[in-house]
Amino acid sequence: MDKEAKFMITCLISTVICSSASSAEWKANVVKSIDALVESCVVVPCSFSHTGGNLPTSRLRAMWHYKGKTPDTKGNNIFHSDATLIKDNFKRRTKMLGELGQNNCTLEITGVKDHDNGPFCFRVELVKGEDNEPTTDMFSFVEDCVELNMITDPAEPTLIQPMAATQGEPYTVICSVMHTCPTHVPTLTWNWKKERIIVYHRLIHSGNWETQSILTFIPEEKDDNRELTCTADFNGGQTSSSKFTLNVKRIENYNLIIIPAVVGIGTALLFGIFCIFMAKKYKNRIAELQNQEGTMWNRLSRLSRR
16 A cells, blocks of 8 residues: 555544544533542543434444544444444443433443553444444544543541540541542441441542541540541452541549538538527527626625615
8 A cells, every 4th residue: 555545544534533523513521631549440421412412322322442543443442332342451341321312421440450541532423223333423522532540549538526525425527538430439437336427429520529427426434545447448449547546535523522512511501500509509698697696796785785
């Protein structure tokens, strides 16, 4: 084959692949990059649209391929509606989530390898019907491709807790971890009795998710200086953990102070009242004796005058 023929074929292929990039009717929304934990899984958010409105899924054929590589060639596709055209290394590791008829082109990759970095581009083709025979309408979104950032170590959980716990009062600790695989979320566990645990999952941004576990318990005096650990178990078997030392404030038993004080005050008060009563009684007695003595001296004085 001469150089001119090769050039013409190359131009033809490039025109087919890039047809969507220059088309104002078809648009795709794909994250430019996303973290992927090796040996785990990753979900790449993707959606597309066109002016013709939604088409039935049976009229659409989807594929994800290496950027700059020709689709419909087995060695270039990490996913294809025709499983025979998926690269061997990606077979049974990729699948589409959602419905193409709803313009959802989200891709899931499981068993992530350290060389699955891409970049990967989405391509959609219109087919005639159930026989899956392709038409000339083919759209590769080569300007909206995703690159995977390979992460070998899982993210460590983040712990949020009050500075100190108080004995006998409810205490709440929050453990959260980031991930990019909402179809196989990490499992968060505590080295603690499960008094009350609430788990949440939420989308943060651009395919990044957070799993959150909220633990509430009543600390006891024996829990002081005990380590509390939250462990995250990721799809694929990797784990990570975070911990802190629990400080428990003891509640003083004021009864041991108040009761003796009250008893002491009561005893002193009673003793004081008794003393006042006795002093008054003694004073009255003295006055009575003095009166008696005065009376007696008066009688003696009258007798002596006679």
